[in-house]
Amino acid sequence: MSETVPVTLNGRAIEANKGELIIAAAERHGVYIPRFCYHERMSSVGMCRMCICEVDTGRGPQLTPTCMVAVAPNMIIDTESEMTKNVQQGVLELLLANHPLDCPVCDKGGECPLQDQAFSHGPGESRYIEEKRHFEKPIAISDIVYLDRERCILCDRCTRFADEVAGDALISFSYRGNETQITTFPDEPFSSYFSGNTVQICPVGALTAKPFRFKARPWDLSQQESTCTTCAVGCRIVVESSRDEVLRYMGVDSEPVNHGWLCDRGRFNFESVNSPDRALQPLVRERDELRGVSWNEALAAAARLINEARASGGAARVAVIGGARGTNEDAYAWSRLGHEVIGTPNVYSQMGDGLPADLLLLERATIDEAANATTIVLLAPDLKEELPVLYLRLREASEKKRSRILEFTPKQTGLTRYAWRSIGYEPGSQVAVVEEALADADIAAQLAKGNVVVVFGRMNLAETITAGVLALNRLLKAVPGSKLLPAFRRGNSLGALQVGMRTGPDGLNIRGVLQAAADGKIDCLVLVGADPLSDFPDTDLARRGLAGARRTIAVDTFLSASTARADVVLPACAFGEKDGTTTNLEGRVSKVVRQVSPAGNTRPDWMIASGLALALGSDLGYADVDEITLDIAINVPGFEEVTAASVAANPDGVVAGVPTAIPPVGLLEGVAPERNSYDxxxxxxxxxxxxxxxxxxxxxxxxxxxxxxxxxxxxxxxxxxxxxxxxxxxxxxxxxxxxxxxxxxxxxxxxxxxxxxxxxxxxxxxxxxxxxxxxxxxxxx
Amino acid sequence: MSSYNWAPGFIDDGDRAQIVTSRFQYEDGHTLDRYLATGGYAGLKAALARTPTQVHEEVKAATLLGRGGAGFPAGTKWGLCPEGKWPRYLVVNGDESEPGTYKDRLLMERDPHQLIEGCLITCYAVGLSQCFLYVRGEMALAQERVAAALNEAYAAGYIGRNILGSKFSVDIVLHWGAGAYVVGEETALIESLEGNRGMPRLKPPFFPAAIGLYGKPTIVNNVETLANLPWLLTHSAAEYMAIGTPTSPGTRMIAVSGHVRRPGVFEIINGTTTFRDLLYGDEFCQGIRDDNELKAFVPGGGSAPWFLPDQLDLPFEAKLVGAAGSMLGSGAVMVMDETTDIPVAALTLARFYAHESCGKCVPCREGATWLERIMERLVDGHGTENDLDQLLEIGQTICPGPFPHAASERLGLAAVPFPFKMTTICFVGPSAYTPVHSAVTLFRSEFEARIVKRKLIPVSIGASDE
Amino acid sequence: MTRLNDANQVLAREIIGRYPKARSATIPLLHVAQQQNGYITQEAIAHIAELVGATSAEVLGTCTFYEMFKMHPVGKYLINICTTMSCALMGAEQLVTHAEQRLGIKAGGTTPDGLFTLERVECQAACTEAPCLQANYRYRYRVNAAQLDQFLDDLAEGQLDAEIPAHGVVARVRQSIPVDRAVSVVAPDDVHEAPVWMPLSGTTA
The missing domain is CATH 2.40.40.20 (Barwin-like endoglucanases)
Known part of the structure; x- marks a missing residue:
């Protein structure tokens, strides 16, 4: 990578990287060559011709599309020559020939590459007096994305993205020449999980997303970098708001994580932050009705319920469930509250759909390591459905022929078509299937060939994790040196587990807590952003557990089916309303930021934990969130390097180390019975x-x-x-x-x-x- | 001798060497029987008797120039395949669509076995594992004749597994186009053959010989180029070089259309035959119709800058024609006599290229259409004073810098030689500009005569026009 | 039922089998579909997409790029009159005007009886025989108004059925590769060696 090539850029000697495109080398050295079709994360097509410059490779200056041609030794690049400028002005005039000048009503106006480059590199005037191209405008190409074909400059970015990056080639150019347009097939909308990315990379206002259409002018937006916590990939984003309302997320190109891409769920679920259904006020149940109260009253009521439970049979009659939705700081504060203040071992952040905490002790792979491994073994759920951007990364690894994917799955997944081998199995038979595969000469040879990363997660919610873990152990043992990428689903699952939202000695996990509650052994259930009725796989047990717990305290952004019957409701801040850090499935810790004021009377989870601790007579000692970050760095093994300063200095995040000790998690024993042929x-x-x-x-x-x-x-x-x-x-x-x-x-x-x-x-x-x-x-x- | 009603357009008057059209005289020249009876597949046998390297050397020695338009020597092109990279494919370009051009169609209709034999020799020499013969979609008869010939040749053991008992095995697959001029460009042809929209890929640094069909080394050769190979192998490079001139050896097929007394397709001697010979010669076109004066002619297909009577004595020699401001292109001469309405004639070509732009490069997609619109206005009498300069300025975005044109004694113009700089991937964009540039440069007064004088108010970019 | 019928599915699979990648068969299969239905139906596009392993949007993109594929029904005879330079120099515009008057439609239109669609097209490669036209891709050369009238009459009366099939049929002779002669496809990613007849070094001159 470090090999360099000497070239001359606008009279200046620079060292470009070998194989680097001219346009990229120039940009790294401070010279911006205008462009529309070029995108550093996709293959070059040389369509818009905007990046043409005069380049001399010894045969005199040639007009060269700098997005297509790599640097060569002693190349002389002139991005400012008379000829280059004439070409740029000419191309811009042609681009604008058919482009409607409706900038004042266009959502892109103000952040539009066409508008910007027309000013910086354009001729200033148009001589085009013929009639412009006309199309019906705009048309919906999916539930979320609208297309204005009059504004479209046919740069091939959205279509390339759909085909190359997402693998959903549901949009294509159709017709030819001056009549070329972007189309979907009739009755087959652009229903890609990744459609929002096309809106972000569109260099004009041709593609717009319904949630942002006519909401704000770009220059009215204020923005901060943050991390999406919708799933455990932890994509880097920019949160944008206007008038204290979150209006948009944009993907940030983070090399180790998301390469700029987001899934539509992550991109658009900010709408829920602004939902009128949010829980905005502390509530206390009185005579079977929830009544709005002050925070002091609510915290006092919650403390009373906890104390009553402790008094009736010890601290273990209290359970704290949840916490994977919040920040590391939230989880740490709640962990301390549960373990230290309340004194219960029944603290657990996963909802019966997660992974055993002791997997954190295994050597962990980064996403990059997975996406560059010789072999990627999937013993994981459908990543396209659960961790969409990880799916993109692994799909790319396969498409670019860097990696071969060996998949074990009970159902074909989004990655099946890219897999080198996809081995289907009936739940319960994982161990046998993995052993059989390991005995296969081709597979054994492949696994012996280079780096191996195993992606492991919950493939099936209708079985225990046991068979999966046993199969994983077989694999890791058979392939020495292989690393694990745990496919946690929820945003901060790994962080919550590692900072302490896990059972103490003799503590109960979620299954145990619900069973104990159903048996009348839990008097106070604290649900921290947890909704067992919709998250826990065994609905009957969830229902019985919730009914059996005498008292319930809910800390949440919305009232759910599980918390509708709560005795105390403590309204929490949503994403974008609080600062902190989050940990993704690699253990990468990055920032989440407060971009808007907390809605109504809501508070961040950590502050609620602190308040509740005070009401219980203890002081966690936190005045602001940075103090908790520091406390984590001091006290949590693996988080030594994770400080407010290091996270601020590394926008891509700091990868936390592996914890030193987590007690072994007992697996439920039990072998899958033979299936009755009628079943x-x-x-x-x-x-x-x-x-x-x-x-x-x-x-x-x-x-x-x-x-x-x-x-x-x-x-x-x-x-x-x-x-x-x-x-x-x-x-x-x-x-x-x-x-x-x-x-x-x-x-x-x-x-x-x-x-x-x-x-x-x-x-x-x-x-x-x-x-x-x-x-x-x-x-x- | 003369013309044959089974080969409309073809004329073989005169006593010249015939390399590729020798079987046109037979009504059944397209059948295997006639082909074998007239020395067919002897070139293949001669090739198989030598090593692939020897065959390649022979073709290189003959300086067989590509007949598709660019005139790149076939033997050199074959040598561009990177060593050790396999498989390699052959794609035959039978998507002939350049305005004024038709020779490949005749070669496919009249002598398909000669083409097949040329494909086989190429595959043998360069180690090409599979051949795709891309025939233009609108050429129904050519498709039928090639299909029938392939079927015959397969049955007779000339194509397929262990050809003529040798180790050489290759399949030739007939592929149909569906109507798109740009697919004649070799990278667009490959895209089309891969099932995509026929949009050209940027060539340097990836020529098809290095990265072609399915990303593998691919030789793309024109039909006429390949049709020369059987003769070349049964004769020799020396005999081939003895025809024509050293830089332009052999023969080539030229279609002469427009206002001549006897339009037709001729196999002429390369390098020595002049345009005057062709337009006025007795064995060729026999002069301008109705004894009219020659006004201008297009020397090398619709993409070529126009020539005036001043250039009649130039021979069919690429370098000389290039220096004079045009190109030989695809072997098509279109002749305009004194009655020709130049703006209208140029408009037909401008419209062609605007219609055929694939839409990939902005200068071509937007520029060609803009040129056509302005030309249309000019022809319809709605032109303005600005329009003529405007045409040339739009052209400057497609082809910045000096643009080739012929010398004119009448106008006191010196020639601007070939080639030109361009901002597009392929030649469709420049080709849209070429007829406009030639017509406006050489016949500006004819445009001015159509312009109604009025003022044009420039539209500022900042103001909405909606 | 405008997907490919059973016979054409068999044909489609045979055609696909000739290419290293199924996608390459897209255009040939679109021709098969047009031959079956006279034009390209949405269902046919979806069917071809399944057969070649592309999305319907991609096949639509390919289909609409090419002139010959008609997305709507056209007449039994598609009359294409060339209006590019050589034909224009020899009176193609007058021929188009005459055809429009004779058929009572504008270029681009179809006669009410569904017999003729008239189109103005670009160079058909018969430039010395100008003005020329194609009826369902069969040539007529140096056509004058009277010859055009006669030709249209002959077509309407069915006198040229033997020479000129209905729209959709292009070539009536198809390639068929005998199984015992076929080399089989050479897949780009599976072959890494020089073919057996090449010298061992794998080099060429």
Whole structure:
């Protein structure tokens, strides 16, 4: 990488990197060459011709598209010659020939590369007096994205993104020459999970996103860099607001993380921050009604409930559940509150859909290491649905032929088509399938070839983690030196676990807490951004646990099904309303920022924890969030290097180390029984859009979940004797639900797949969280 | 001798060497029987008797110039494949669509086996593993004839596995185009063959010989170029070089259309035949129709700058024609007599290129259309004084700097030689400008005569025009 | 049913089999679809996308790039009159005007009886035989007004059915590669060696 090439740039001798494009080398050395189609994260197409400069490679100055040509030794680049300027002015005049000059009403006006470069490199006047191209404007090309073909300059950025980066080539150029336009196929909208990126990279106002259309002028926006916490990838973003309202996220090009891309869920679920349904006021239940009270009253009421529980049978009768949604500081404060102040070991941040905390002890891979590994082994859920930008990174690794993907999965995933080998298995048989694969000569040779990164996560919510962990152990043992990338789903799962939101000695995890609550052994349940009824896989246990807990304290941004019956509601700040740090699935700690004032009377979680501690007679000792960051650095093994200063100095984040000691997590024993041939083995996993609060309260996303359904292999659909789209009865010993059948070739024969937490019948009714696997039977109504 | 009703347009009067059209005289020249009876596939056998390297050397020695338009020597092009990079493909460019040009169509309709044999020799010499024969979509008869010939040749063992009992094996796949001029450009041809929109890829630093079809080394050769190979292999480079001149050896097919007495397609001697021979010679076009005066002619297909009677004595020699301000291009001469309405004639070409722009490069997509619109206005009598300079200035964005044109004694103009600088990937953009530039430069008064004098108010970029 | 019918699906698979990458068969398959239906239907595009492993949007993008693919029904006979330079010099515009009057439609239109679609097209490679036209891609050379009238009459009366098939059919002879002769496709990513007939060094001159 360090090899350099001497070239002359505008008369100045510079050292360019070998293989670097002229346009990139010039930019690194402070010379901006105007461009529209060039984008550093996509292949060059040389379409707009704006970046043409005079370049002399010994044959005299040649007009050279600098986005297509790499530097060569002793090249003489002139970006300011008369000829270069004439070409740039000419190209701009032509670009503007058919471009409507509707800048005053265009959302892009003020941050428009065409507008900016027309001023900096344009001729200043247009001589075009012919009639401009006309199209109907704008047209919706998806639920979220609108296209104005009159403004479009046909730079191929959105179409290239859709094809090259997202792998969803649902938009394409159509027709030819002056009539070229961007189109979708009729009745096949641009329903990519990544469609919002096209809006961001559009160099004109041709693509606009519904949530931002006509909301604000770019020059009225104030912005700060932050980290998206929608999932555990932790994409770098800029949060933009106007008049104290969050209006937009933009992706930031972070080399180790997201390369500038965001998924649509992450990009647009800021709408929920502005939702009128937010919990804005502390509430206390009186005579079966929640009444708005002051913070002091609410905290005192909460402290009273906790003290009553402790008095009735010890601190273990209190449980604190949740905390993966907040910052590291929130989690640390709540961990201290739970473990030190309340004194309960029953502190747990995962919702029965996560990973054992002791996995944190294994050597962890970064996303970059995964995306550059010789072999990427997936023992993970569908990353396209759960960790979309990680999907993009690994997809790119495969497409660019850097890595081969070896996938084990109970259902075909978004990465299956890019996998070198995709091995399907029926839940429960992971260990056997992995062992069989390891015995395969091709696979063994591949795994012996270079770096191996194993991505491990919850592939199926309808089985215990046991078989998966055993299979993982086999893999790690068989491939010495391989690293693990834990596919946590929730934003700060890893951070919460590592800073202390995990069980103390003899403490109960979520499953244990709900069981204990159902058995009347928990008197006070504190839900910190936790909604067991929609998050915990075993709905029956969640319901019984919530009913069995005598008192519930809810700390949340919205009231949920689980917290509707709470005794005390402590309204929390949402994303964008509080400062702190967050930890992604690599252990990378980066900043989240407060960009707008907290809504209503809400407070950050850490402040609520501090207040509650005071009400309980203890002082956590924090006056502001930086003090907690420092406390974490001092006290949490692995976080030594993570300080407010180091995180501020490294926008891409600081990767935390592996913790020194986490007690081994016991796995539920139990072997998957043979499947009765009348039954189908149940596979339940997440879809990008579900009924999570952030999605459900964002109007642009709320309608996107596809709804509960049972997906069967087409041959199984026939075997059951039904048809695609028909409602059937799905049942097992626990429950019976009615939902439509979807014939889906990505589902393995003998299994039934259902999306988790989608609108419609609750899939969790069918799941026993103590059973190694769950089976269902399907009958016609 | 003369013309044949089964080969409309083709004329072989005179006693010249015939390399590629020798079977046009036979009505059944397209059949395997006739082909074999007239020495067919002897070139392939001669090639197989030598090593691939020897065959390549022979072609290189003959300086066989590409007939697609650029005139790059085929043997040299073959040598550009990077060593050790396999597989390599052959793509045959039969997407002939340059205005004024048709020779490849005749070669495919009249003598498809000769082309097939040329493909086989090329594949053998360069180690090309599969051949795709891309035939223009609108050429129904050529497609039928090539398909029938391929079927015959497969059955007879000339194509496919272990050709003629040798180790040499190759498939030739007939591929159909669907109507897009730009696909004649070799990188667009490859895009099209990959199932995409036929938009050219930037060439340097990636010529198809290095990165072509499916990203692999690919030789793209024109139909006429390949049709020369059977003769070359049954004869020799020396015999080939003995025809024409050392820098322009052999023959080439030229279509002469427009206002001549006898338009037609001729196989002429390269390098020595002059435009005067061709336009006025008895064995060729026999003069301008109705004894009219020659006004101008396009010497090398619609993309070539125009020549005036001043240039009639130039021979078909690339360097000389280039120095005189034009190019030989694809072998097409379009002749305009004194009655020609120059702005209208130029408009037909400007419209062609605007219509055929693929839409990739901004200067071509927007510039070609703008040129066409202004030309249209001028022809319709709605032109303004500014328009003529405006045309040339738009052209400056497509082709900055001096643009080639012919010398004119009448106008006191000196020639500006080929080539030109360009801001587009392929030649469609410059080609849109060429006829406009030639017409406005050489016949400005004809445009001025059509202009109604009025003032044009410049529109400021800052003001909305909506 | 405007997807490819069974016979054409068989043909489609044969064509796809000739290319190292299925996507290359896009244009040939669009021709097959147009031959079947007379124009390109949405369903055919979706079907071809499935067959070649592209999205429908990509196939639509390819399809609309090329002149010959018609996204709407056209007449049984597509009359293309060339109006590029050589033909224009020899009176192509007058021929178009005459054809418009004779057929009672403007260029680009289709006669109400669905028999003729008239189009003004660019160079058809018969420049010395100007003005020329193509009817369903079969040439007529040096056409004058009277010859055009006669030609249209002959077409309408079905006298030229043997020579000129209905729109959609381009070549009536198809390549067919005998199984025992075929070398099979050379996949770009699976072959790394020089072909067997090449000298061992793999070099060329």
């Amino acid at each position: 189908l083995r149940l596979v339940v996993s997440r879809t990008l859009y579900d009924q999570a609060a952030g999605t459900a309260h964002s109007p642009s996303l709320a309608h996107l979940p596809r709804g509960s359904a049972v997906h069967l292999h087409p041959l199984d659909v026939a075997r059951v004797g039904t048809r695609d789209g028909v409602e059937v009865k799905v049942f097992n010993a626990r429950a019976t639900v009615v939902m439509p059948v979807v014939a889906d070739a990505s589902v393995l024969r003998g299994t039934a797949w259902m999306p988790w937490n989608n609108p419609g019948p609750n899939v969790g009714e069918l799941i026993d969280c103590f059973a190694a696997v769950n089976d269902v039977r399907i009958e016609n109504l």
